[in-house]
Amino acid sequence: MNIKQKKEDKKLTLLVSGRIDTTTAPEFLEHVKEAVVGVEELVLDFADVDYISSAGLRVILFAQKTMNAQSGSMSVAHVNNDIMETFELTGFTDILNII
Amino acid sequence: MAIETKLTIFLNKRKWIIPLLFGFMCFYLVLTITAIEIKGFQNLDMLFGFSIGGELCAIIVAIMLTISILPAYKRQSGYIRIFVTLLTIGCSCCCMDTLQMLVDGVPELAALNKVLSIFVFANEIVFLFFFWLFVTYALNSEGKSTRILTTIASLAFLGFTLLPFVNFFYPIYFTISDAGVYARNASTWWICRIYLVLIAIFVIIAVFLSKAPRKTKIIILAFMFLPFTGLLIARFRYGVSLLYTAMMISLVMIYSFLFSDNEKTLYSTNKELGLATNIQKHMLPSIFPAFPGRKEFDVYALMDPAKEVGGDFYDFFLIDDTHLGLVMADVSDKGVPAALFMMASKIMVQNYALIGYSPKEVLTKVNKQICSNNQDEMFVTVWLGILDLKTGILTASNAGHERPIIKRPDGHFEVVNDKHGFVVGWLAESVYSEYEIKLEKGSKLFVYTDGVPEARDNNGQFGMERTINSLIKYEDLSPEEICKYLLSDVNSFIGSNNQFDDITMLCLEYRGYDEEEYHIIIPANKNDLSPGIQPIVDLLERFGSDHKIVYKVEVAVEEILANIASYAYSTDDGEIDIKYHIEEPTRTLFITVTDSGKPFDPLAKKDPDTTLSSEERSIGGLGIFIVKNTMDDIKYLRKDNKNILIMKKKV
Numbered sequence: 001m002n003i004k005q006k007k008e009d010k011k012l013t014l015l016v017s018g019r020i021d022t023t024t025a026p027e028f029l030e031h032v033k034e035a036v037v038g039v040e041e042l043v044l045d046f047a048d049v050d051y052i053s054s055a056g057l058r059v060i061l062f063a064q065k066t067m068n069a070q071s072g073s074m075s076v077a078h079v080n081n082d083i084m085e086t087f088e089l090t091g092f093t094d095i096l097n098i099i
Numbered sequence: 100m101a102i103e104t105k106l107t108i109f110l111n112k113r114k115w116i117i118p119l120l121f122g123f124m125c126f127y128l129v130l131t132i133t134a135i136e137i138k139g140f141q142n143l144d145m146l147f148g149f150s151i152g153g154e155l156c157a158i159i160v161a162i163m164l165t166i167s168i169l170p171a172y173k174r175q176s177g178y179i180r181i182f183v184t185l186l187t188i189g190c191s192c193c194c195m196d197t198l199q200m201l202v203d204g205v206p207e208l209a210a211l212n213k214v215l216s217i218f219v220f221a222n223e224i225v226f227l228f229f230f231w232l233f234v235t236y237a238l239n240s241e242g243k244s245t246r247i248l249t250t251i252a253s254l255a256f257l258g259f260t261l262l263p264f265v266n267f268f269y270p271i272y273f274t275i276s277d278a279g280v281y282a283r284n285a286s287t288w289w290i291c292r293i294y295l296v297l298i299a300i301f302v303i304i305a306v307f308l309s310k311a312p313r314k315t316k317i318i319i320l321a322f323m324f325l326p327f328t329g330l331l332i333a334r335f336r337y338g339v340s341l342l343y344t345a346m347m348i349s350l351v352m353i354y355s356f357l358f359s360d361n362e363k364t365l366y367s368t369n370k371e372l373g374l375a376t377n378i379q380k381h382m383l384p385s386i387f388p389a390f391p392g393r394k395e396f397d398v399y400a401l402m403d404p405a406k407e408v409g410g411d412f413y414d415f416f417l418i419d420d421t422h423l424g425l426v427m428a429d430v431s432d433k434g435v436p437a438a439l440f441m442m443a444s445k446i447m448v449q450n451y452a453l454i455g456y457s458p459k460e461v462l463t464k465v466n467k468q469i470c471s472n473n474q475d476e477m478f479v480t481v482w483l484g485i486l487d488l489k490t491g492i493l494t495a496s497n498a499g500h501e502r503p504i505i506k507r508p509d510g511h512f513e514v515v516n517d518k519h520g521f522v523v524g525w526l527a528e529s530v531y532s533e534y535e536i537k538l539e540k541g542s543k544l545f546v547y548t549d550g551v552p553e554a555r556d557n558n559g560q561f562g563m564e565r566t567i568n569s570l571i572k573y574e575d576l577s578p579e580e581i582c583k584y585l586l587s588d589v590n591s592f593i594g595s596n597n598q599f600d601d602i603t604m605l606c607l608e609y610r611g612y613d614e615e616e617y618h619i620i621i622p623a624n625k626n627d628l629s630p631g632i633q634p635i636v637d638l639l640e641r642f643g644s645d646h647k648i649v650y651k652v653e654v655a656v657e658e659i660l661a662n663i664a665s666y667a668y669s670t671d672d673g674e675i676d677i678k679y680h681i682e683e684p685t686r687t688l689f690i691t692v693t694d695s696g697k698p699f700d701p702l703a704k705k706d707p708d709t710t711l712s713s714e715e716r717s718i719g720g721l722g723i724f725i726v727k728n729t730m731d732d733i734k735y736l737r738k739d740n741k742n743i744l745i746m747k748k749k750v
Contacts, residue, residue: 089709
């Protein structure tokens, strides 16, 4: 997994690539924790993410909760079909703003 | 061999016969039209003009009829070829007769007139002889009397064909005056009609002796009298040459009344034969790779059927997870009965083998069962081998079949001199023995039917030596390549000759059983679970599962392993034991995950509510939920102080 970030004013885009699994999720979590401070609009760009397991879902849920707490907004972009199915199965499609 | 049989075989063997005859007919048509063009109708006796018109018509009808029966010709039926030959000879009669009438009375062409007249007389005899053969064919007469009649007709045929040539020296049939005018020799010309009468009498006899349907008999007799009517007219008036036209018309009538019916029956029979071939083909496993999930062996087989429905078959099937059944067999006969026999044998062999009998027991039982009810005197040669995929030990039994050929990892393909039992299906008391061959990792086994070594070219058989040499040439290749390349060697040897037997072969490569392949033990370490996941993903990809399924299984396995790594052990040295395999027939993946950690049933945990809002949802609990919704079945056991989780998924 690799994360690049792009910050424009109060908008933060995290370009994640690779696998978000049990092994890599903690790193993702740390990154999110540090990066979202003071952010009003968070975009998780998943264009290059090809795998996600529940460990990754947990980080996404954590990010969503954090953004809710800071009265910001969050969206997940460019989700591939495999990951979309996982989102649907777990009800994430209802709580996330997927674009 | 009887002359008509020889002739039929000759005609049937040569594919180019019909196109050639057709070419001749067209040639006659062109020749006749050209001759008429050159000569013109002026200065021609009206009666001549009438006869020529009739004959030209007959040639055109013959050509059209040949075109219309071309589809039937493709189905190789014998009488069609005789019939087309007959039409061609008829065309030749008509053409020569027309030419003769055209040159008649031209003094410069007196010599040509003579030659043409002689050919007309000879041609007529050939036509009659073929007409006789055609009638015996149509009536399906094969008795002794028919044979005698055919012999007489053949001898008389030789005599009467040569007789017109006497006219070169003595005017036995006709004279040509200096003015180039043809005139019959009144006292002896009738001799030429003897053969016609003879054949007519023969046909009548044959019709009465024949057991053919009454309709066939009536049609043949009725239309045979047409030429006689033509003759009768010509008897009184030379110049009205209606014989050949009448002969052609009657022929066309006989065909259209008689054989269009036959064609229909033939068509439906051929359709049934086609169905039988199809069913037979689909009974043989033919999707390759056959066991993509198995690394310990690779098997490939093919059957290249001869034109008819044959009786060869091969088979391979997993008896259980570690035993592979291999069959190569050849039924003695051909055609639909052999195909049915083959199917029955195939099912019996497979069923007994699946029950768990050893090869000799299988053959003994199948033999008894077939013998108890085999009135057709058919038999089948069978080689049956059961390979223990763990040990590489091949147990085999041979009932009169070709010897297997084996390649050891460090050697070349060699014939195994195995002990042969008697063929299956003839003697209920037959006893079969079995033998064992240990296949080392890298060994190859090749079994085949006699169609391989006995494939023929003009000079002889492909033979065992060529077979072995080809196999050795390709021995380092995959089973599929070995079979395909050997087949192409056999085919190029046969060349343009007809393949007269099925060519069937099966090749197996034993790659050795690797226990570790399907059993992994990994440390229960969240930082790197992929050694426990990747082999399963690889297996599924090799097996050819859909990407979506592979992805879901990958997530599910990770969730399970992550769950154990997180909760089962309190120390760092815990291990996770993973066993997995695919059950081929049902395409089901089985995964068994075992850990020695504290008792923990992941299935007992309540599912998270996936309808809650993000605020209300707790982080966690999703992993097992995903697994439950991905796998088809999950069971948890606590046994010997271990947590065992068994998962199933159709892949």
